[in-house]
Every structure is written in structure tokens, then in C-alpha cells.
Amino acid sequence: MLYLNIIVAGLLTGAVYGLMALGLSVIFGVIRVVNFAHGEMMVLAMYAAFMLNRKTGLDPLVASPLVTAALFLLGYALQRGLINRYIARPDHEQFLLLLAVATIITASLLMGFGPDARNVQLDYAYDSYEIGGVLLDKVRVLAALGAIGGVAALWAFFRFARTGKAIRACADNQVGAQVVGLDVKRLYAITFGLGAACVGAAGCLLLLLIDVQPYIATDYTLLAFIIVILGGLGSMPGALLGGALVGVTEALSGFVVDPSLKSAFSFALLILVLLVRPQGLLGRA
């Protein structure tokens, strides 16, 4: 029963991870740019939610639409103003560009908030539900529900909205999309905005679960990489599956072996998947 509790907690956290990684997956799947500033953008969102909570007492869950919208605009502007010029450049130039963006974000947060860990105080932080003997933390359940809602919204957008379909067309065939008159640069900006919106929402949700600190950003960038590669870059269900896998692996190895070894297991899982099935569990070959 104890193990079941841990697995469920891992799955719930994994849903939030999945939403975060989905942003990376969408950006790479369409624009073919690896967002090395992904974790940094999420930490920025976490600080935004933290500040809103501190100044106005807003619950991060309530603040999440606001932060998500702000991150969308940031991502849109970033792609429009900067990254669009680098989409055809070699990998290492894109890497350096996003490294610079990541460095600036982390340094700005450091200047604004200092290196201390911050968190939000919620009156329901220690509430839990019990279903059939399994204990569920209320914050974890809310965070997971929020994440699943975010993923569903994004899925619906890509499936049904005109712009969403246009973006998928761009991803399938960029030249073809241009030929039929789609504004590829604008669609790329929207895509990057959506990717950023994913981390905006994920950041608000994650703030319910962990403390925020400027330097955790790199770890989450790496975590997002692990998850999307596990699930398959560009695959939406893959990101969720990868998130769940990593969430459960972390929770179990943290409990069974040693919490400091938990990311070693995630990396081992990544290496295994890359070697056995490089396109990821649900990716297309």
C-alpha cells in the first residue's frame, strides 16, 4: 500500500512534468529548435506566480491563467524578435542564443529575488483525500488536474482550431505551408508562445509542490529533455507518458534507494531509451 501511495504521488507530479515537457516538445516538433531556456522560463513563471501570491494573496492556481498568458506573450515576442532569425542556422548557434537567453533570465531572477528558496503558504497544503486506502495530497491532485486540463486544451487547439491545424501543416511541410500562403514566421511565434504558455502553467502548478530558487532552472531544463526524449520528441501523448514515467521513477527511487540518486535513475532510463528506441516510446521512426 505504501508503494501504491508513492506511485500515485509520482504519477500526479509526473502530470505536471508532462505539461512542462510538452512545451519543449511542441517547440521542437514544429520549429526544430531545442529550447535550452525551457527550465529558466518555467522558473520565471514560478516567480511571477510567487509575486502575485505575495502581493495580492492570489492562489497560484487562480493566478495560472494570468501567468500563462504572460508567458505566451513573452514566448511570442522572443520568437518574433530573436529566434526566427536563427531557425536555419547550425545547432551550435541556436544553442548559444538560447544559452544567452537562459543566462539572462536566471541572472535577472537572481538580481530581483536573490538566491533564497521561496514558497507560497496555502491553507490546504496539508489536506489530503483517501480513496480506497490510497492517500492523495490535495495540492498534488489539484496540480495534476490543472496539468491534464492544460494538455487537453492544447490538444484540442491543435486538433480543431484553424491556427492549430496551420501549425501542424508547418511542422509537416514547411515549404508546402509557405506555398499555400501560411505566414510561417507568425505561426512559429505562436508555437513558441504556446510552448512558453505550457511552462507558464506548469510553473504555477509546480509552485504548489516545491520551493522556487533561481538555480533550479537547469535541472528542469534537463528534466524536460529527458521526458520528451523518453516519450518521443513531437509526440503529445509521449510527453505525458514520459512525465508519468519520470515522476514515478523519481518517487520510487527516492524512497527505495536514496533521494540523491533519483535523477541518476531518470538519466539511466533516458540512456536506455535512446539506445533501444531513439525516437522515443511513442515517437514516430
Add this chain to the structure above:
Amino acid sequence: MRSARFPILPRRVAAALALFIAAMVALPFFVDSYIVSVLVVVLFAAYFGQAWNIVTGFAGQLSLGHALYVGLGAYASAALFVRYGVPPWLGMFAGMALAALAGSVIAALSFRFRVGGVYFALLTIAFAEFTRILFDHFDWVGATSGLFLPVSNRASIDLLRLRGSPVMFYYCLLALTLGALALSRHLLDRRIGYYWQAIREDQEAAQALGIDVFRYKVAAMALSAAMTSVGGTFLAFYDNNLYPDTVFAVGRSIEIITAPIIGGLGTLFGPILGAFVLTALGEAMTSLTGSFAVSGLKQWSYGVALLLIVALQPAGLWPWLRARLGLGAVRR
């Protein structure tokens, strides 16, 4: 476009290089110990950048996990020295063997399973991070509490055991950097260098021409890893303390690759120029922002400077400088 065959160094480049070497040899006699310590940082960055440049700049395989080989070189030689008194000049070979093996295995696994491009880059990070966490739990080398080398009197110089002043390390690293420069220059002119560049430019075409792509990519990784580990040995004996979380840090891997990219990826002199520019930038930011007690300002200016360089000179500073100095078009 690129020249079909490399000429020997043009006379003006050779003259500039000779001038540079003479200046570097003479410098420690004229500057204070602070400048020497900064120059040691420059030379470490230059050497690591040159080693990385072989696999990524020449052979075109983006590795983002070179801290792994720094760590293997550092830990192998330091542990052998601390535990058994093995002098670093011997321990270095253990580190090189270990790093070359690790590099070959990673490259062979990746390329055998057709992992390339961004996936390969992420795989190299994964291996480096995995090893970092393993070393965090590796008690024989001190795990998280660190491995320490006995600190000796910095005034006496014991070259055999690499115990001595920063000036001694300065000359060792200068020799290493110039050696790496000569080796890179030599390899570029050999068959293997041409093969690497062919693979970098168009792997499928290279394969069609009958180049054993797999073998040459693995060779590039092994050589690059072994060279990196030698720098790791010197780093261990210079710093005198090793912690897995700093030696194997992702940040170190990123530092290693920033200098050559800024200087000009795949060029001979790019890594060295990039190391000077980046370190000078870092030092300038430290002293400029030191007067304001704002943490993060230094990193912020550093990020902005990176952004400016990648926006204005995405191919690197060396091709631009070379044209400015009238040394002819760059070859890469």
C-alpha cells in the same frame, strides 16, 4: 568557399603566432600574480576548447557533456596520487585511457544506434550527469565530501608531482595549448582531418565516397575525450580539491564549448581567441559590477554579451578578426 587543400600557415599568420607565443612566454615576468591566475583560467579554457573543437568543430558531432572527460582525467590522476602516490604524469595516462574508453563507448553506442544531432548532444549530457551522480556516491574518491590533494608550499616547484606555483601551471598549460594547436593543425592536414570535415559537411556524401564514417566519428570522440582528460589532470592538481558537483557540472560542459563557439567553431585559433575574450569579459564584468552589491549583475552582463556576439558575429570572432587583420579568408 573552403579551399581544397590547406596551405602551410600563411607568412603573416605565422609571424603573428610567433609574436603571440613570445608574448605569452615573457608575460609572467612582467605581470603580478593576479594576472597570472587569470591567464591560467584563459589557458584552461583555450585547451579544453581546442580538445572539444576536434569532435564538434572538425567532425561535426555536437557534444554537450565534455565535463565527463574533465572529471575522469581529474579523478583518475588525483585518486592515484592521493591513494598510491602515483605521479600525475603517469596518472594522466590512466585518465586518458579511461576518458578515451568512455568517449568511444558513448560514441559507438550512439552512432551504432543512429543517434545523431540534437539527440546525440542530449545523450552526452545524460552520460555526464549520470556519472556525476555516481561519483557523488563513490566513497573511494570521497563522494560528495570531496577529494583533496595535499597542499604544498607554493614557492617550491616540484614539476614531477605537479606541486608548485601558478606560474608553473601557467607554463605547463601554455605548452599544452600550443601542443594542441600543433596537433589540430597536423590532423587537419592528414587524411583523418579531411575525412572529419567531409563527415561534418555531409555525412551521407562522405559515406558514399567510401569513408568509414562510424570509425572516424568514434576516433574523433576518443581523441577529444583523451585530450580533455589531460586538462582535467592539470585542473585537479591546480585546484587541489575535487567535488563531483563542480568537476562534472553541466555548467562546466557549457563553459568548455562557449569559448570555441565565440571564437569560431572548427577554426584553429578560434578556441584560443574565444578563451581570451570570454575570460577578459568575465573579469571585466566582475570588476565593473563589483562596486554595485547586486548579485546576478555579472551573470546578466555576461548573458547580454553572449547575446550580442551571437547576434553580430554568429560564425565567431576569429573569422572576423582574421579578415580585419588582413590575414586572408578563414578556413574551417
